[in-house]
Amino acid sequence: MNCQACTDRLSEYADHEMAGEEAREIKAHLDKCAECREQLRRLEQIALATATLTRHAPSADCLLKISKAIHQHARPPRRTEFGPVLNFDELADYLCVDQETIGQYLDEIPSFELGGTLLFRKKSIEKWIESKETGFELQRMIAESPDAFSRQNRLITNGGVTWTLTTKN
Amino acid sequence: MNADTHDNVAHDYVAHDYVIMQFQQGDEHAFGLIFEQYRVPVFNFIYRMLNGDRTSAEDLLNEVFMKLHDAREDYEPKAKFSTWLFTIARNHCLNCIKSRNYRQSRRTVSLEELAQKTTEPSAPDRLVSRSVPDDAKRADLRELLEQAIAGLPDEYKEVFILHAVEGFAHAEVAQMLKTNPATVRTHYHRARALLREQIATSG
Numbered sequence: 001m002n003c004q005a006c007t008d009r010l011s012e013y014a015d016h017e018m019a020g021e022e023a024r025e026i027k028a029h030l031d032k033c034a035e036c037r038e039q040l041r042r043l044e045q046i047a048l049a050t051a052t053l054t055r056h057a058p059s060a061d062c063l064l065k066i067s068k069a070i071h072q073h074a075r076p077p078r079r080t081e082f083g084p085v086l087n088f089d090e091l092a093d094y095l096c097v098d099q100e101t102i103g104q105y106l107d108e109i110p111s112f113e114l115g116g117t118l119l120f121r122k123k124s125i126e127k128w129i130e131s132k133e134t135g136f137e138l139q140r141m142i143a144e145s146p147d148a149f150s151r152q153n154r155l156i157t158n159g160g161v162t163w164t165l166t167t168k169n
Numbered sequence: 170m171n172a173d174t175h176d177n178v179a180h181d182y183v184a185h186d187y188v189i190m191q192f193q194q195g196d197e198h199a200f201g202l203i204f205e206q207y208r209v210p211v212f213n214f215i216y217r218m219l220n221g222d223r224t225s226a227e228d229l230l231n232e233v234f235m236k237l238h239d240a241r242e243d244y245e246p247k248a249k250f251s252t253w254l255f256t257i258a259r260n261h262c263l264n265c266i267k268s269r270n271y272r273q274s275r276r277t278v279s280l281e282e283l284a285q286k287t288t289e290p291s292a293p294d295r296l297v298s299r300s301v302p303d304d305a306k307r308a309d310l311r312e313l314l315e316q317a318i319a320g321l322p323d324e325y326k327e328v329f330i331l332h333a334v335e336g337f338a339h340a341e342v343a344q345m346l347k348t349n350p351a352t353v354r355t356h357y358h359r360a361r362a363l364l365r366e367q368i369a370t371s372g
Binding site: 053 | 197200204212213217223234310314315333357
């Protein structure tokens, strides 16, 4: 084995990652080559120095900033199962919006108060949702007064959705 | 040693299963515990990958933990949590290096900064160098090593830091880099050979 072949594999040898025969060849070369022994010594020094490298840590300002971000970012998981009556938090999860949005619509969302707590009946909420649904409202109007829609072709735009009604007569 | 460095102590990278489960369910306190446990090793990795650019490394640390939070439901316990977290950190780090076209300035500015640091040893190092010559030599070698690591190509550097500095097994590093352990092992030994040559030249 020559010096080049030895130094190429020296790192593996130093980590004891080498199989028997090859390791024995390197050891035999090291026994008679001072230069390669020096290379091995350097590798061992690097391993020792690596173990004592400074562990850099983020500054206090950075930690404060991230802690704030964690606080703002983290929120409890959204509930997916609900009873017949919902409280304010559950309603936000049920409607998949934040609590601020619920606050904005509180005047029109059906609710009742019990012992100072505002509560929402799930069935009433479902009806309220139906009243907000574009397609549902249109179908209700047609069902209630079909004549109003039967004598003309009309394009009705409601809630961003365009409906084409066909003439019956 | 300044306030922003830690002693080189072995870190327990095994987050408790229960804490991870709570974190995945959105528990803010569990997220805080995970941040507390991993902030130093993750920062240390990013800081070294950016060759000592503290401001960018702190920005990235913030972004990595926000990404971790957003991806919390994607974690599957078949991989170690630390491996998953470092995968996020590594990918985000490399993306930022590429997207900011950061490489050029990183090489030149940071090496100058590191060179300055080697001429101005920290207080404990000065103390050591007056009292124990062997320790002074060790401190010099450490500084040379810091510079040599900063000068490694990225693909060798990340493997060296993750394996030799942060203590991940070759197989875990391979998982992070989406490659095989043999490639990681090769990169690691090449990194060490380059460090050895660099230190031999500088020393």
